[in-house]
Amino acid sequence: MSTNAIAALGLGVVGLGRAFMLTLPSILADKRIRLAGAVDPRVEAREEFASRFSAPAYETLSEMLNNSAVELVYVASPHQLHREHALAALAAGRHVLIEKPVALSLDDSRAIINAADHNNRHVAVGPSHSFDPQIAMALEIIKSGKYGALRMIRANYDTDFMYRPRRAEELTTKTGGGVIFSQAVHHIDIVRLLAGGKTRRVTALTGNWDKARPSEGAYMALLEFENGVTANLTYSGYAHYDGDESAGWMGELGQRKDPSEYGAARRKLRTVKNPEEETALKAMRGFGLGELPRDPDGNEHFGELMLSLDHADIRIGPEKIRIYGDEAVTTLPVEPLAAGRRHVMDAIWQMVRENHLPVQNARWGHATLEVCHAILKSAQGGNWQPLKEQVAVPGYPIENK
Amino acid sequence: MSTNAIAALGLGVVGLGRAFMLTLPSILADKRIRLAGAVDPRVEAREEFASRFSAPAYETLSEMLNNSAVELVYVASPHQLHREHALAALAAGRHVLIEKPVALSLDDSRAIINAADHNNRHVAVGPSHSFDPQIAMALEIIKSGKYGALRMIRANYDTDFMYRPRRAEELTTKTGGGVIFSQAVHHIDIVRLLAGGKTRRVTALTGNWDKARPSEGAYMALLEFENGVTANLTYSGYAHYDGDESAGWMGELGQRKDPSEYGAARRKLRTVKNPEEETALKAMRGFGLGELPRDPDGNEHFGELMLSLDHADIRIGPEKIRIYGDEAVTTLPVEPLAAGRRHVMDAIWQMVRENHLPVQNARWGHATLEVCHAILKSAQGGNWQPLKEQVAVPGYPIENK
Structure with a gap:
């Protein structure tokens, strides 16, 4: 039976906020998926949803x-x-796609795993930048063995994350605020995917530098994987330098940036007088108030990413992958996806219609969350943290040394 | 009394190898310094030295x-x-300039400190890239306080260090081989200088990936300083990607590179049949056999370097410093030094003639060596290593938080 002959997948969304806004274009572009309903406490969001998509809110x-x-x-x-x-x-028998992080506490993510098992339903965790097409390409290159073993990953990204409009809980770590749960989760998903998934231990330093926005806004983390691969993550959400410059001014979400808009986030935030105004500004970025993101110019990405293998260094960007081999440099273009999050749509389609669980499932998301918590614990306590609930990437070469 | 009225400083060199070759142009360019003698076991090096410089070898x-x-x-x-x-x-009453690392063991560097004290002579440790002029400029910017506190340093460099011709001991860690003693020492000197000098603790992962060249060829290290500054160092000496690309193809020693010479180090090494041939190839890079390095096109450097301060990110390169501030980006040109290692010549002149000890003295070199050993110990044992013999940068702001 061909894909076209199967009914479109009915997707119901909980939360018509910023996350939904960013995924909406990929939902609308995909004939396999249809919006079947929505839940949101804001009446204007519900009305907009119902009228625009002819679906109940x-x-x-x-x-x-x-x-x-x-x-x-x-x-x-x-x-x-x-x-x-x-x-x-899950209790109502539905499959689930959960935005990253899968949950805040490891108890919560375990509960989600158990509920999925108990109800015999599937859970995918995404979107995350581990779904970006250049990451899938890089994983295939690694798995091919053509350049020998992967040894080391260096990833860094500089953004203005801490100066985008926030609700109060987004600036409080215990309610999931700060860059560890929102941003490190991308880095961890990416490097776990490329390194085979099973993190052995992690240590980190975090930065909490702005008393007016008191949560972790920066981190530096070292990860060691069970197969010996090592990774180094650096992130600043306080940055003035825009890490998208090194991606040819391609923004995180695939829209080409105008360098002349330097410092816009901080400038806009300075117009805000109190937390209520900031919450209102944040809401303006949600569905029903904010404008939909403009069509992407290319693929999404999450900053600089360099892999060291025995016989090549591989620099991964949203538009091209550069392979610096023993003899020569090869450039592979990364074809832009028509809809930026097409691979997430593929994942939920295959999960619901073909009973194929994606790599980024609940157990995967739980393992990534375990690393997030280990980063926070290491940064507080100062020691390397062992990890115990990691899962492997299916088909990844078992012996890497 | 003006500088010109004082006799030129008589410098006697021990070891007419690669290190001397790289510093020689800066010695010859400096009227304050004259070559007064040399020591080397190779007769051809001695003869060349004596005839070219009219000084005894x-x-x-x-x-x-x-x-x-x-x-x-x-x-x-x-x-x-x-x-x-x-x-x-020192026992013979001479001042000393020691190539980095100051010594191999901490016992050795303590012995050097004690001998300098006992004989009332001075020791400088260099050249190292902490003498590069852009580092001095960055330190002045930090000390000015104009951009608030320094918070985080990210430094990385990709080179073919492990595939340059080596003597056997340079590929054996216990005799000072590998990248920790030869390359991390630059990184540590640079970040200690910029962060105030007093490292509180360090952890690291090292890579030893090529069985044919069995020493540490890569590292990733996190450093925390007593004033709260954090630093992240990544280095691969196995690299295929050339980190000088990000410095506008300016090489580590200030010579502009030709990108078409991609992979030259590995190609040349493949022509070598055994360790004896490799040792001979290495000797060809020393004085009396190898060609002098061509005149520099600009300043030396040690890879990518990004500083995060409260009110700016600062990207430091050999030709320019880019300050990404709250409002705008400012570019400061770094004037090329006529002789690349002029600042080292300044340091020894001031030390011998003006009794002014440089920051990079024996105690400083000892503290940097302490971090090198802590990196190796951490990479073997897996824990953060406290540091106990660190020294401060004079005049650095005491409170940084």
Whole structure:
């Protein structure tokens, strides 16, 4: 039976905020997926959703779960609500796509794993930049063995993350604020995917430099994997330098940037007088108030990424992969996806229609979350943290040394 | 009394190898310094030195120390001989310039400190890339306080260090081989200088990936300083990617590179049949056999270097410093030094003639060596290593938080 002959997958979204906004274009571009419902506390978001997509919008998730057209629930609510929303959807027999991080605590992510098992439903965790097409290309190059063993990964990204408009909980670590749960989670997903998935131990230093926005805004982390691969992550969300410059001014979400807009985030934030105004500014970036992101110019990415293998260094960018080999340099173009998050749509389609669980499933997301918590613990306590609940990338070469 | 009225400083060099070759142009370009003697076991090097510089060349250091024209001994011998040569020179009442690392063991560097104190002579440790003019400029910017506190340093460099011709001991860690003693020492000197000097603790992972050249060829290290500054160092000496590309193809020693010479080090090494041939190839890079380095096109450097301060990120290159501030980006040109290692010549002149000890003195070199050993210990044992013999940069802001 061809794909076209199967009915489009009914997706119901919980949370019409910024995360949904960023994924919406990829949903709309994909004929395999249709918006079947939405949940949001904001009436203007519900009205906009209902009128634009001719689909029902609800005030509560339990209402949406009575709608049998919703086959998969996309949990795009604030981090601290992921567990509650995922468990409700799974208990109601739905498959689930959960925004990263899968949850805030490891207890929460374990509960999601158990609920998926118990209800015999699937969970994918995404979007994350581990779905970016250049990462999949790099993984295939590594797995081919053509350049010998992967040895070391260097990843760094400089952004203005801490100066984008935030709700109060996004600036409080215990409610999932700061860059570890929102940004390190991308870095960890990427390097785990490229290194085979099983992190042995991690240590980190975090930076919490701005008393007005008191959560982790920067980190430097070393990871060692069970197969001996090592990785070094550096991230500043306080940055003035824009890490997208090194990606040819391609923005994280695939829109080409105008360098003349230097310092825009800090300038805009200075117009805000109090936390209420900032929360309102953040809401303006959500569905029903903010403008949809403009069409991407290319692939998404998460900053600089360099792999060291025995017989090549590989620099991974959103537009090209440069392979510096023993003899020569080869450049592989990375074809831009028509819809930036097409690979996430592929994953949920295959999960629901073909019973194929993606690499980035609940156990994967739990393992990535374990690394996030280990980073925080290491930065507080000063020691390397062993990891115990890591999962492997299927088909990854077992012996890498 | 003006500088010109004081007699030129008589410099006697021990070891006419690669290190001397690289410093020689800066010695010759400096009217304040004159070559007063040399020591080397190779007769062809001695003959070349004597005929070219009209100065005596000796088979042993004790002979040269009978020459009263030698006021300062430049210890440019292999690492494992630094202690013996420095102690002999100090005992004979000479000031000393020692190539980095100051010595191999901390016992050795302590012995050098004690001998300098006992004989009331001065020791400088260099050249190292902490003498590069852009580093001095960056330190002045930090000390000015104009951009708030320094928070984080990211430094990385990719080179073909492990595939340059080597003597056997340069590929054996216990005799000072590998990248920790030869290359990390630059990184550590640079970040210690910029961060105030007093490292609190360090952890690292090292890579030893090529069984044919069995020493550390790569490292990733996290450093935390007593004032809270953090630093992240990444280095691969196995690299295929040339880190000088990010410096506008300016080489480490200030000569502009031709990108078409890609892979030259590995190609040349493949022509070598055995360790004896490799040792001979290495000797060809020393004085009397190899060609002098061509005149520099600009300043030396040691790879990518990014500083994060409260109110700016600062990217430091050999030709320009880019300051990404709160409002705008400022570019400061770094004037090329006529002689690449002029600042080292300044340091020894001031040390001998003006009794002014440079920052990079024996205690400084000892503290940097302490970090080198802590990196090796951490990489073997897996823990963070506390540091106990660190020294501060004079005049550095005491409170940085």
